[in-house]
Every structure is written in C-alpha cells, then in structure tokens.
Amino acid sequence: MSKIALFGPTALELFGHTVHAPLQRRAITSExxxxxTPSKRVLDHVHSTFPFLSRPAHITVFDRKHRRQKYARCHLGTPALLNFDFLHVGDGILAPPPEVALVQAMRGRSVIQAAAQGSALCASYSLHADSPTIIQREPIATRASLEMxxxxCSSxxxxxxxxxxLPWILPHAASPREIALGLVLFLPVRLGGYGLPRPTLNFPIPTGKHPGNLADRRYYVADLCWPHAHLIVEYDSDAFHLTSDQHYHDIVKRTTLESMGYHVITVSRRQLNDPSEMDKVAACIAKALQKEWRFRVRDFPxxxxxxxxxxxLAPNR
Structure with missing residues (x-):
C-alpha cells in the first residue's frame, strides 16, 4: 500500500484527538x-483508522500530477516541508509536526483562528473521538516551538x-471554552476582544497553612488568573449539572481562595455566549485590574x- 502524508486541517483535527504525541519520526526525503501516492484505497485506510476525521481529507502530495483527486484535497508539498521530520501516526500514515500543521492550516485564515488553534495545540486537553468528553494530556506544542x-517555514x-x-496564544487551557473565554478577554479591541492584560490559564495556587483554612486540596487550579492582582476568573459551564460533591468542592475552593486574598469572579456558559453579558463581566474584571475601560473602535459590536x-460562541446581538 502507498504511504500518505496528512496536511494542515486534517492533521490538526487528528492532533485535537491525540492523547499522546507520536514519538516515532520519519524524514521524507526527495527520494x-x-x-x-494518493489513491482511494489508501484514503479509505486513513478514514478506517481515524473515522472521526472530516471528509474529504487534506493530504500532501509531492508531485503536481497527483494534485487532482476525487477523494481528497491535495496540497503540493513545498521544499521547506522536507526539512521537518514527519510523525508516524498510523500504518503508512504520516503527519507533519503540530506546529507545521498549524501553519499549513492557517492559509487564508485570520489571526483569531490562528490564536485559537495555536492555543489548542498548547493546551492540556484533547477531545474524545466518539463523545464530547475532554481528556487530559500534556501540551503537544508550545509558544516557543511555534515561534521557532x-x-x-516562511515559504x-x-x-x-x-x-x-503568537502574542495572543494562551497555553495550558483545560477546555475549548477556557480558550474562548481567555481570548475574548485578552484579544485587542480591534479584533473584537476586551484588550485586558494576559491571563495565566490553569494557574496552581498552594493553599498552605493559615487560620481558618477550609481547603480540601493541597492546591487549587484557577481557570484564569492574574496573580499580581490576586484576581481569578472561574468558568462555570453548567452549574445545575454539578453533583453535590462537586458543588461542595467549588464552594470550599472559592471560600478558601477568597480567604487567601483572591477576588474570584465566576463566568457562566450563558454569560460567555452573550456579548452584552460579557461586557458587564469584562468591566468588572477591568475594574479589579485597575485597567482603563474605553473602546476607541466605532464598529466594536x-x-x-x-x-x-x-x-x-453564540452571540445574541
């Protein structure tokens, strides 16, 4: 069977469901x-191995005569691509490094899309192939590796x-909604964000020992944190779906953090979906950060x- 090399969007989709970054690498030399060589048989093999991948798959070809395909979106590999070791992701299936896949996928895309996709590569989660479940993992890229x-690969x-x-990528997110919340708050006004200072995502805070300590953990992880301002923003996806134990843990967590001098603001799923509600939340955060709250872009909405x-997200405006 011929071998196949995934390209940009399809490779990113695969990496979004990868629990562990592939370790085996292989150089694709000019020889x-x-x-x-793409064929229907090899493409069927890709989709049987990874049934969650969207069709048609995006693949890399190294000969112009192979660009026309009924069953795939073919992209001609540039000479610069041969400088990178591809990752072995399946039997006869290779993929470019995540950083290269991001570059390939962002042709004709916006800075916002690149920031969101880049943050997902630098995140500490992956998506389950058959359900909306989120699985914890180590980031498969970093801002430094993306910059390198x-x-x-400027060509x-x-x-x-x-x-x-690169300046807007937020690493260490634990869910797609955390990325969305972080970017909404952090991106500049010209891109539709609130232009607030960069938050640190999933910031660990040791509980330590102090009078009245109610903590049930040695440390708590803040969804978004501005440590210098002792400000935390927690994303509460669906409070009514919490079990009694989860609800108790959240109460203890918030009480402990506030007793340690942190100001905790909770953002609900409904608020994040509604720009008018997020305007109020962002104003509250800006006040806590002593950040000037003024928009100089006329068409901000x-x-x-x-x-x-x-x-x-789901804007209601």
Whole structure:
C-alpha cells in the first residue's frame, strides 16, 4: 500500500484527538517523496483508522500530477516541508509536526483562528473521538516551538498569520471554552476582544497553612488568573449539572481562595455566549485590574460578533 502524508486541517483535527504525541519520526526525503501516492484505497485506510476525521481529507502530495483527486484535497508539498521530520501516526500514515500543521492550516485564515488553534495545540486537553468528553494530556506544542517553526517555514503559506498570532496564544487551557473565554478577554479591541492584560490559564495556587483554612486540596487550579492582582476568573459551564460533591468542592475552593486574598469572579456558559453579558463581566474584571475601560473602535459590536462567531460562541446581538 502507498504511504500518505496528512496536511494542515486534517492533521490538526487528528492532533485535537491525540492523547499522546507520536514519538516515532520519519524524514521524507526527495527520494522517498515518490512513495506518497494518493489513491482511494489508501484514503479509505486513513478514514478506517481515524473515522472521526472530516471528509474529504487534506493530504500532501509531492508531485503536481497527483494534485487532482476525487477523494481528497491535495496540497503540493513545498521544499521547506522536507526539512521537518514527519510523525508516524498510523500504518503508512504520516503527519507533519503540530506546529507545521498549524501553519499549513492557517492559509487564508485570520489571526483569531490562528490564536485559537495555536492555543489548542498548547493546551492540556484533547477531545474524545466518539463523545464530547475532554481528556487530559500534556501540551503537544508550545509558544516557543511555534515561534521557532515560523522562523524556518516562511515559504509555507499561513506562516505570517501564525507569526502574527503568537502574542495572543494562551497555553495550558483545560477546555475549548477556557480558550474562548481567555481570548475574548485578552484579544485587542480591534479584533473584537476586551484588550485586558494576559491571563495565566490553569494557574496552581498552594493553599498552605493559615487560620481558618477550609481547603480540601493541597492546591487549587484557577481557570484564569492574574496573580499580581490576586484576581481569578472561574468558568462555570453548567452549574445545575454539578453533583453535590462537586458543588461542595467549588464552594470550599472559592471560600478558601477568597480567604487567601483572591477576588474570584465566576463566568457562566450563558454569560460567555452573550456579548452584552460579557461586557458587564469584562468591566468588572477591568475594574479589579485597575485597567482603563474605553473602546476607541466605532464598529466594536460588529468586530465583537465576528469574534464570537469564529470562536464558536453564540452571540445574541
């Protein structure tokens, strides 16, 4: 069977469901490039191995005559691509490194999309292939590794977009909604965000020993935190779905953190979906951070709606 190399969007989709980053690497030399010949059989093999991948799959070809395919979106590999070791993700199936896949996928995309996708690669979760369940994992990329790749693949379309998105990437998110909340608060006003200072996602806070300590853990993890301001923002996805134990833990966590001098603000799923509600939340956060709260962009509501749409939120304006 011929070998196949996944490309940008399909590789990113695969990495989004990867619990462990593949360790086995293989260089695709100019001599070996001829082995990567797409066919219906090999594409069926890809989708049987990874049935959650969207169709048609995006794949890399190294010969112009292989670009026209009925069963896949084929992209001609640039010479710069041969400088990277591909990851062995399945029998005869290779994928570019996550950082390269991001660059490939961002051709014609926006800085917002690059920041969101880049944050997902640097996150500490993956998505279950058959359910909405979130699985914890180690990040498969870092802002530093993304920056390094943008220096060496400037000839690959999408590189400039990723480079421009680097300042806005938020690592260590534990869910897609945390990425969305972080970007909504952090992205500049010109991109529809609130332009607040960068938060640290999933910031560990040791509980220590102090009078009246109610903590049931040695440390708590704050969803979004501004340590210098002792400010925490917690995302509460669906409070009415919590078990009694989870509800008790959340109460103890908040009480403990507040007793340690932290100001805790909770954002609900409904608030995050509604820009008008998030305006109020952001104003409260800005006040706590002693940040000037002023918009100098006339069409901010339009930009805000665009941001919400790109992030998969549900604007009510």
């Amino acid at each position: 070996r490039a001829a082995e990567f 790749v943008t220096r060496s 690959i379309p999408g590189c400039k977009t990723v480079r421009n998105a 339009t930009r805000q709606t665009q941001l919400w749409t790109i992030l998969g």
